[in-house]
Amino acid sequence: MNKEEELMYNFRDLFNKIAYLNKFEMEEALKGLTSTEVHCIEAIEENKDPNVRRLAETLYMTRGAISKLTRRLMKKELIESYQKEDNKKEIYFKLTDSGKVIYETHERLHAKFQKRDEKVFEEMDEAQYQAMMNFINQYRNHLDQEINKQNRAIN
Structure with missing residues (x-):
């Protein structure tokens, strides 16, 4: 195995271990949502004026996939669309109160997992x-x- 293969193998292994350790608690706390839906909720909350194009760029997805995803999240009443007074052409998204609960739950879990792993970073x-x-x-x-x-x- 060359350096690149070894490094990429170890990155994947590290990522898979983190995902494994986080998976059960995430799935329990965020029942009924896919990780893609949760990351879209996160992107909507953390981007200024999130629209389909901006979300596609942030999540590295096609605009068509984002359109489907946002429709699904609107159906679940986690996000809603809006337009600005000065631009009736563009559609933007924001979290509903239920979407904000999901976002905050996700953030709390990440903080908990970061706390679990902070020892490694303190030693660096x-x-x-x-x-x-x-x-x-x-x-x-x-x-x-x-x-x-x-x-x-x-x-």
């Missing part, structure tokens, strides 16, 4: 942190360029 020294962040940012920039190339090829 500044040089380790900087090396990891440098790698992550370099890889993220590479992936952003690849996504842009792919998007240009599609459009």
Whole structure:
């Protein structure tokens, strides 16, 4: 196994372990919702003026998939659409009170999981942190360029 394969294997393994540890509590607290629905709720709450295009960019999904997803969330009465007075063409989304409860539950669970794992990060020294962040940012920039190339090829 070369460096890249080993690193990617270990990233996947790490991600899978985190998902496994979080899964049961998440599923129990957020019954009836898929992880995609929960992440859409999160994106709606955390983006300014979230519309289909902005959500598609944030969640790396197609606009068609976001349209279906937002319709499903509206049917579940977790989000609602609105238009601005100065722009009747564009449709935006916001959380309902029920959607806010889901968002807050999700945030509380993430904080709990972060607390569970904080020991690892407390033991990390500044040089380790900087090396990891440098790698992550370099890889993220590479992936952003690849996504842009792919998007240009599609459009």
